[in-house]
Amino acid sequence: MSIELGHFALILAFAIAVVSAVGGLALWRRGPRLAQVLGQAAILQFVLVALAFLALVQAFVVSDFSLKLAVDNSHSLKPLIFKISGVWGNHEGSLLLWILILVLFGALVAAFGRRLPADLLNLVLGTQSLLTAAFAGFALFTSNPFARLPSAPFEGTDLNPILQDVGLAIHPPLLYAGYVGFSICFSFAIAALISGRIDQAWARWVRPWTMLSWVFLTLGIAMGSYWAYYELGWGGWWFWDPVENASFMPWLAGTALLHSALVMEKRNALKIWTVFLSIITFSLSLLGTFLVRSGILTSVHTFASDPTRGLVILSILAVLIGGAFALFALRAGALRQGGLFAPVSREGALILNNLFLATAVGAILVGTLYPLLLDALTGTTISVGAPFFNLTFGALMAPLLLVLPFGPLLAWKRADLLAAAQRLVGAAALTLFLTILISALGGVSISMAPIGLLLGFWVSFGSVAEVIERSRLGRIPLRDSLRRLIGLPRSIWSTALGHLGLGLTVLGIVSVTAWESERVTTLNPGETTQLAGYSIAFDSFGTVAGPNYMAETGFFTVTAPDGGLANLEAERRIYAASGMPTTEAAIQTYGLSQLYLQLGEPIDDTHVVRIWHKPYILLIWIGALVMSGAGVLSLTDRRLRVGAPRPSARSLPEPAE
Amino acid sequence: MKHVLALLAVLLTMAMPALAVSPDEMLADPQLEQRARDISAGLRCLVCQNQSIDDSDADLARDLRVLVRERLVAGDSDAEVEQYLVDRYGEYVLLNPRFNQHTILLWIAAPVLFIIGALGLLLARRPSTKNGSLTDEERAVLAALEDKPPER
Numbered sequence: 001m002s003i004e005l006g007h008f009a010l011i012l013a014f015a016i017a018v019v020s021a022v023g024g025l026a027l028w029r030r031g032p033r034l035a036q037v038l039g040q041a042a043i044l045q046f047v048l049v050a051l052a053f054l055a056l057v058q059a060f061v062v063s064d065f066s067l068k069l070a071v072d073n074s075h076s077l078k079p080l081i082f083k084i085s086g087v088w089g090n091h092e093g094s095l096l097l098w099i100l101i102l103v104l105f106g107a108l109v110a111a112f113g114r115r116l117p118a119d120l121l122n123l124v125l126g127t128q129s130l131l132t133a134a135f136a137g138f139a140l141f142t143s144n145p146f147a148r149l150p151s152a153p154f155e156g157t158d159l160n161p162i163l164q165d166v167g168l169a170i171h172p173p174l175l176y177a178g179y180v181g182f183s184i185c186f187s188f189a190i191a192a193l194i195s196g197r198i199d200q201a202w203a204r205w206v207r208p209w210t211m212l213s214w215v216f217l218t219l220g221i222a223m224g225s226y227w228a229y230y231e232l233g234w235g236g237w238w239f240w241d242p243v244e245n246a247s248f249m250p251w252l253a254g255t256a257l258l259h260s261a262l263v264m265e266k267r268n269a270l271k272i273w274t275v276f277l278s279i280i281t282f283s284l285s286l287l288g289t290f291l292v293r294s295g296i297l298t299s300v301h302t303f304a305s306d307p308t309r310g311l312v313i314l315s316i317l318a319v320l321i322g323g324a325f326a327l328f329a330l331r332a333g334a335l336r337q338g339g340l341f342a343p344v345s346r347e348g349a350l351i352l353n354n355l356f357l358a359t360a361v362g363a364i365l366v367g368t369l370y371p372l373l374l375d376a377l378t379g380t381t382i383s384v385g386a387p388f389f390n391l392t393f394g395a396l397m398a399p400l401l402l403v404l405p406f407g408p409l410l411a412w413k414r415a416d417l418l419a420a421a422q423r424l425v426g427a428a429a430l431t432l433f434l435t436i437l438i439s440a441l442g443g444v445s446i447s448m449a450p451i452g453l454l455l456g457f458w459v460s461f462g463s464v465a466e467v468i469e470r471s472r473l474g475r476i477p478l479r480d481s482l483r484r485l486i487g488l489p490r491s492i493w494s495t496a497l498g499h500l501g502l503g504l505t506v507l508g509i510v511s512v513t514a515w516e517s518e519r520v521t522t523l524n525p526g527e528t529t530q531l532a533g534y535s536i537a538f539d540s541f542g543t544v545a546g547p548n549y550m551a552e553t554g555f556f557t558v559t560a561p562d563g564g565l566a567n568l569e570a571e572r573r574i575y576a577a578s579g580m581p582t583t584e585a586a587i588q589t590y591g592l593s594q595l596y597l598q599l600g601e602p603i604d605d606t607h608v609v610r611i612w613h614k615p616y617i618l619l620i621w622i623g624a625l626v627m628s629g630a631g632v633l634s635l636t637d638r639r640l641r642v643g644a645p646r647p648s649a650r651s652l653p654e655p656a657e
Numbered sequence: 658m659k660h661v662l663a664l665l666a667v668l669l670t671m672a673m674p675a676l677a678v679s680p681d682e683m684l685a686d687p688q689l690e691q692r693a694r695d696i697s698a699g700l701r702c703l704v705c706q707n708q709s710i711d712d713s714d715a716d717l718a719r720d721l722r723v724l725v726r727e728r729l730v731a732g733d734s735d736a737e738v739e740q741y742l743v744d745r746y747g748e749y750v751l752l753n754p755r756f757n758q759h760t761i762l763l764w765i766a767a768p769v770l771f772i773i774g775a776l777g778l779l780l781a782r783r784p785s786t787k788n789g790s791l792t793d794e795e796r797a798v799l800a801a802l803e804d805k806p807p808e809r
Contacts, residue, residue: 234712241707355774363767370763380759383701385709385752392767522680600679608679 003067006055007146010096013048013103014140016041017133024126028194032118038125039110045132046100046107053087053100056145060087066152069093069145075158075577077548085169086159092145094172098289099135101173101180105209106132109184116205123191124184131183134316142309158577161549167227175220175247179285181213182254186282189275190324193331198271203264206278208635210261214254215631221247222624233583235596235612237512237620240389245368246288249361253281256357259350267347267412269340272332273354279328283321284361290317342414349407356400363392394448401455401506405462408495423469427461442515452510460503467496494634501626508592508619517613522606532613533561534595541607549573551584554599554607558588570599570609592618678711682719684726693726696738700725701752709752 020041027034059067060083063076073090074083088094106128113121139145188206192198224247229237238244257277263270290313341347367384375381405427409420435453442449470488471481519531528537539555556568568586575582586597593615600608678697684690697711702718710718710725721742728738742750754760 236712239707351778355771355778359767359771359774362770366763366766366770370760370766374759378759381747381749382754382760383707383749383752384754384763385699385701385707387699387753388763391753396767396771520678520680520683603679603681 002055002058003064003146003148006052007144009048009055010052010136010140010146013045013052014133014136016045016048017129017136020045020129021126021133024122024124024129025194028119028122028126030122035118035121035125038122038129039113042103042106042110042125042128045129046103049096049100049103049136052146053096056093056096057084057087060084063156064152065154065156066148068147068149071149071153071156073159074156075548076155077576078159078164079547081166081169082159082164085166086163088172089159089163089168092139092143094176095135095139095143096145097173098176098180099132099139101176102128102135102183103132105181105184109187119195120188120191120197120202123194124187127187127190128183131187131320134320138312138316142312155577158548158575161573161575161578161580161582162231164548164575165227165231167223167231171220171223171227174216174223176289178213178215178217178220178254179247179250179289181209181216182250182278182282182285184209184213185257185278186324189278190327192275192335193327196331196334198275198335200265200268203261203274206274207258207261207265210254210257210278210281211631211635214251214258215628215635217247217251217254218624218628218631221251222621222628226621230585230587233585233598234610235585235598235614237617240386242368245364245389246284249364250281250284250288252357252361252364253277253284256354256361257281259353259357263347263350267341269347270351271335275332275335276328277354277358279321279324280361283324284365286317286321341412344410344417345415346407346410346412348415349403349410352403353400353407356396360393360396363396364389367392398451398455401459401502404459404499404502405465408463408466408492408499424462424465427458427465430461431457449510449514452506452514456503456507456510458503459506460500463496463499463503467492490633490637494630494637496630497633498627498630501623501628501630503623504619504626505623508616508621508623511616511619512614515615519611521609522603523609524606529609529611531595531611534613535559536595536597536609536611538607538609544571546573548577549575552599554609556586556597558595558597560590568595568597570597572599589618592616592622594618678722679719682722682726684730689726689729692735693722693729696725696729696735697722699739699752700742701750703746703750 020038023034024038056067056069058064059070060074061080063070063074063083065071065074069090069092073086073093078086086093088097106125109121109124109128113124116124185206188202188209192202224244225237228239229235257274260270260274260277264274367389371382371384405424406417406420409423410417431454434457435450438453439450467485467488470492471485473481476484517532519529521529523529523538525538525540528535530536535558537557537559539557541552541554544551544553551571551573553569553571556570558566558568560566566588568588570586571584573582573584574580583598583600586599588595588597593613594617596612596614598610600610602608678694684693694711698709700710700721702708702710702713702715702721704715704717705713708718710721724742725738728741733741739751748755748759754763756764
């Protein structure tokens with residue numbers, strides 16, 4: 001019964017979305033009264049889709065095996081959290097989650113957007129409803145999550161064991177919130193193009209949404225990377241897999257958008273480019289979510305989908321993305337540019353940032369799609385793998401990282417490069433000193449290591465240089481310095497922290513790439529092996545029963561160089577329902593470094609054990625957390641005014657040009 | 658879903674989640690073994706999802722790893738081993754595509770995009786300076802304004 005209610009709610013939401021889309025896009029000049037109706041419709045869409053989603057969750061929680069989706073992806077013995085996360089561990093359910101987040105963002109715009117000009121709001125909500133209509137329609141007509149089975153089996157076939165992890169509970173919702181959040185930027189861009197009006201108020205509105213989505217996407221990607229790292233079992237954390245690239249491209253484009261929207265908000269320049277980036281970023285998000293489902297990237301798409309489904313989704317993408325770019329081509333000329341500036345200025349630096357980031361997006365897009373296109377056009381099959389992406393992406397990022405610390409130190413309009421350089425002398429000296437010291441002590445295992453270290457330290461120290469200088473640390477009493485630090489504008493803090501996070505991630509990547517050590521050996525209980533100063537003893541081996549799997553567990557004791565002891569358990573599991581084997585690595589954290597231990601297939605009667613020492617690997621994800629924190633900090637800045645702004649003369653939208 | 662897909666994809670193609678290089682495959686000579694590892698990291702496991710044979714657990718990957726080591730022991734150079742595999746499996750086996758007529762567009766894509774972007778920026782700047790819409794007087798006023806301390 002609740003399943004039919006959910007199904008009905010989704011149909012109703014689809015119908016309302018269709019009406020809202022037509023109404024908003026065709027009648028947008030009707031002003032505040034239409035805006036009121038559209039706002040209520042947006043909130044109603046959210047309520048209805050939320051009902052549909054809850055109905056699906058309920059069916060999974062009570063193991064209602066008359067629901068086809070639950071049979072295919074659930075099992076009555078599965079722990080509760082995996083029953084819930086199993087809702088989106090498949091094509092139909094994850095599509096519904098995607099739609100839920102889409103209507104949530106629409107409702108948020110409706111709730112917080114009352115101060116927007118009514119025409120703009122009509123267009124934004126209309127576009128947002130168009131997206132909802134397209135994807136709710138896609139779900140209803142080709143991927144219905146509410147399909148019932150005529151005769152219900154007693155037990156489900158279980159979710160893929162590798163997905164039975166908290167990673168699945170957290171990673172997709174975060175990632176989707178990031179992807180879908182960019183739909184707001186997209187809708188605002190379409191609204192600006194249709195109405196032909198765009199001003200600084202527009203940028204002030206778009207930037208918090210971009211920031212929010214970017215924070216979610218950053219966390220989602222970092223979370224996914226850590227999940228792959230501990231679950232896949234060979235200690236890799238980034239594979240340049242097409243699916244990863246698909247999530248990385250919107251992140252890069254979103255990063256560029258954050259910076260260009262800043263220029264537009266502060267200086268009223270780069271308008272056309274910002275609108276263009278808004279469209280690009282969401283288009284890449286759509287590609288990221290759906291290209292992998294279309295069957296085009298056959299190598300990575302695994303949610304079994306029939307050709308019609310792929311064709312439908314491709315048509316939707318083509319119409320939405322193609323339509324947006326056609327509109328852009330027609331209307332971009334109507335948007336007036338403003339804000340002159342010299343090449344050496346904050347604006348100039350941010351444009352340089354955009355040039356590098358946009359090129360990186362283009363390069364990754366070409367690298368990801370090239371093998372497909374080449375195969376389709378000439379029949380030649382080639383592989384484009386990690387070595388290519390490392391080289392291309394690295395070559396683009398190195399100069400960006402090199403100039404990055406200068407950006408925030410330059411003034412708007414026209415800046416003094418020499419003065420900025422002087423303020424970075426301390427950071428440069430410290431960077432050189434540490435790079436030489438570490439390269440000498442750690443040994444240079446790969447030639448790129450010192451360059452990587454140099455860039456990582458430079459970005460880290462360079463980003464905090466301004467904060468430290470402004471606090472006048474060491475020149476005035478410490479107490480006064482701290483007071484100055486606390487009093488600094490949040491925008492300065494968030495810039496410094498965001499860039500510091502990037503520096504930390506770079507340092508983590510360099511460290512683990514250059515100084516990782518590995519030991520592959522056969523080991524029996526009672527034997528001991530050594531790696532990077534750690535002594536690893538294989539204590540015993542036994543069989544342990546889990547809730548829905550059987551595990552062979554190896555028990556290890558690790559003695560750290562400082563004498564500390566740790567007990568590790570590495571498992572090889574067989575899941576009862578699917579008979580599918582998985583491995584669970586044992587990971588022990590020492591400061592920022594980790595020891596990663598994997599129990600392999602037995603050879604004859606001995607066990608194969610693989611151990612990696614990963615120095616400072618946690619910096620990779622800590623850096624991402626710091627970046628996200630910086631984004632959150634920026635959102636709390638009063639000047640960004642996320643949420644309902646308090647009435648004040650300055651927050652009124654500026655008149656259109 | 659990205660990693661879910663990656664995880665699934667990787668998993669579905671694994672025969673067993675055994676692990677990559679096994680001790681019984683390794684060569685006694687550490688230098689030769691290191692070369693084998695480096696070469697393996699650049700070779701695609703043909704039945705896997707974007708995995709190198711060094712990372713993969715598939716039976717085919719194991720066969721290829723053993724093959725690489727056999728060639729090295731036989732005295733082949735790194736390039737010869739690579740060519741040996743390309744001759745048998747095609748360029749698809751190389752994770753780092755070679756520079757040739759098929760891949761020229763791939764390799765020049767990034768530099769070309771960058772140059773187009775940079776040129777676009779230069780051209781976009783020109784009208785604002787060459788427009789001639791400003792008189793010399795206006796320029797002087799502007800210059801004076803710009804010399805004032807920047808606003809924060």
